[in-house]
């Protein structure tokens with residue numbers, strides 16, 4: 001037979017390991033820890049010494065202590081004292097047994113281990129099986145223990161209330177017995193004195209606990225302090241001290257946590273019931289210690305949740321949380337959202353541990369790929385992007401390489417659309433991604449960096465390193481891509497290549513001729529000087545990188561750009577990164593899917609297939625995918641559709657989460673209280689995804705301490721009704737770039753008062769929003785004539801004024817519209833229509849060919865033959 005360990009014997013005897021160890025220490029038998037194996041004779045001795053006490057066990061029953069910290073908080077100190085001394089000796093005892101003991105003792109006793117082991121080993125018979133059996137379902141004390149162990153959980157406050165409302169004396173007596181006994185067993189004489197009589201004052205208990213907590217530091221200390229400050233004692237069981245241990249051993253103890261949880265869930269309801277029904281039953285002492293350790297409850301909560309949801313998880317009434325926070329000076333409602341950290345803090349106050357819900361990114365899972373077999377890989381061309389500060393010549397350089405002129409076609413002088421093209425140097429191909437030049441395109445650059453192998457960092461020789469140069473360096477470094485520096489504009493007299501080299505050296509880009517490893521190529525996009533060198537350097541760098549991909553597999557790559565074409569439908573420029581994409585292949589890209597109907601290369605030629613590093617324009621997707629999205633070749637169209645559907649549903653979830661306020665409770669409060677939190681919601685619609693991203697990024701950057709810019713939605717295509725309703729619901733404005741609202745959207749926007757702003761140049765959009773944030777920009781309105789009418793008769797009505805009986809010649813007249821009365825071509829009145837009637841009824845609108853009655857606001861001098869014009873002020877698109 002293998003030797004029994006201290007903790008096993010302790011469990012068998014219903015004692016703590018500590019007790020046994022103390023006993024052994026008195027007998028000069030050395031045991032190192034609760035895990036130490038005992039000699040047979042020692043085991044015998046211990047069994048003899050402690051065995052008989054088993055009979056006394058029943059006396060120790062009835063330690064039913066449930067407490068509601070939130071109630072205690074409210075209770076007067078006197079009351080609390082009274083209660084803690086009278087009704088809660090078990091609590092005191094429990095705390096004494098752990099709290100006043102040196103901390104290392106706690107450590108010695110692996111609290112996390114015990115319940116699990118207990119459960120695991122019980123059936124194997126280290127403890128007589130009948131013990132288990134003996135413990136009837138209604139073994140009240142055990143359940144009572146359990147409830148007590150859950151003391152921190154207000155969910156069982158019911159039981160507590162019941163306890164408090166009925167006489168508790170008898171149980172108190174019993175507890176006294178137990179206390180005496182325990183004292184005999186465990187306490188030092190000094191301690192005994194301290195604990196004698198009415199029990200230990202709660203203050204002491206707190207001290208003990210504080211000591212424990214201090215040891216554990218962090219949150220616990222904070223909580224404690226808070227409680228102390230308010231002079232409140234949340235008599236958290238001594239087990240509270242275990243929390244940090246559990247935290248520290250996170251992962252290792254995970255299975256134990258599960259045990260706890262299962263235990264809680266499985267047994268608590270029973271326990272509650274049994275407690276009420278079978279109170280007089282006695283407790284088996286051997287369960288006691290074990291149960292004490294089940295005090296800790298752990299809940300799994302998401303990143304953001306409402307107080308109500310948190311309360312549900314904690315199994316407390318939400319008002320308890322609200323109250324607790326109120327006591328801390330935070331006013332919250334049950335529907336208010338709190339972030340994980342705040343929720344964790346709240347839960348800790350209730351002695352509940354929190355674990356963050358692991359969010360599985362389904363999309364990421366979907367896109368996961370296994371490592372490829374090296375043998376199947378073949379050399380592929382490098383994908384190069386151009387980065388650098390505004391006006392340093394990125395477009396010109398790309399253009400010089402491509403020998404086409406794209407600059408002239410740009411609105412506002414910014415490269416707005418991303419494309420890609422392949423250049424050939426000495427038979428070697430290089431794929432260039434056309435990256436835009438404005439800061440607005442940061443996001444794309446980042447994507448560019450992710451999709452590229454080499455970045456050409458363009459630095460104007462006459463300007464040197466500028467902020468966006470640094471930004472570009474950082475992006476490239478973060479993406480781990482090779483940087484080749486093109487020192488541009490060397491044709492300029494003010495060009496200073498060495499200065500550029502020097503400045504870049506500060507960013508760890510040291511030229512080869514200075515002993516570094518960065519390739520610097522002086523070029524002039526204007527004269528074409530150095531371009532060949534640059535291309536050669538790119539080929540050399542690519543060779544060093546040994547770029548490879550397997551062309552014989554299903555294609556996979558990135559969407560570089562996508563837009564909706566009236567004739568062709570969804571047109572997406574994709575960069576194949578792996579495999580070969582063929583016409584007819586079913587593919588999915590983000591929310592879009594379909595079969596490749598046709599493919600065009602960068603020169604507009606139809607192609608049948610595209611291998612690694614090749615950019616192609618594809619037709620056939622059912623929707624416009626987002627730029628930067630990964631596209632995957634699928635087995636069949638069904639698989640592609642499934643992929644897209646999963647993507648859509650997941651994106652919705654994500655969008656919802658993102659739309660949820662990210663502000664923490666604290667922030668929200670301080671900000672709101674100071675009255676300086678304003679949120680500017682924006683819906684962005686544009687003709688191409690690239691612009692959406694660009695506008696989004698630039699607008700987000702406008703956020704400052706006072707106003708937070710929040711992009712509620714961004715998409716490609718005309719502004720539609722759903723955009724307007726979204727903006728209306730979120731009190732947002734809509735920014736349209738190169739798009740217009742459709743008729744229903746216009747109407748809805750007018751009806752709901754949604755501000756739609758249309759732009760053709762990104763700068764203007766950014767400028768406007770910036771201005772709006774500074775002083776709320778006034779919209780520019782334009783008059784829109786609705787219709788004309790002729791006054792045919794006038795009537796005088798008392799209390800109303802003059803009614804003009806008129807005939808609508810063209811257009812319409814709407815209620816509340818602006819009007820202008822003209823007599824002989826001269827405007828004699830300009831104002832609002834006070835009432836619009838058909839016969840005796842007020843109407844909303846009267847159309848051409850109908851007669852109606854007008855009453856003008858504060859104007860009665862109407863004559864037959866007057867011409868009335870109705871118009872509306874509409875906002876003019878910028």
Ligand SMILES: Nc1nc2c(ncn2[C@@H]2O[C@H](COP(=O)(O)OP(=O)(O)OP(=O)(O)O)[C@@H](O)[C@H]2O)c(=O)[nH]1
Pocket residue numbers: 388389390391392393394395396397407413414415436437438488489490491492523524525526527
């Ligand atoms: N002298 C000279 N001028 C150049 C050279 N390269 C570009 N430029 C000029 O510099 C200006 C900016 O060039 P772009 O190519 O538009 O610069 P960019 O970095 O693409 O600018 P954004 O797209 O606005 O970020 C243009 O007026 C070009 O004509 C060069 O090598 N020499």
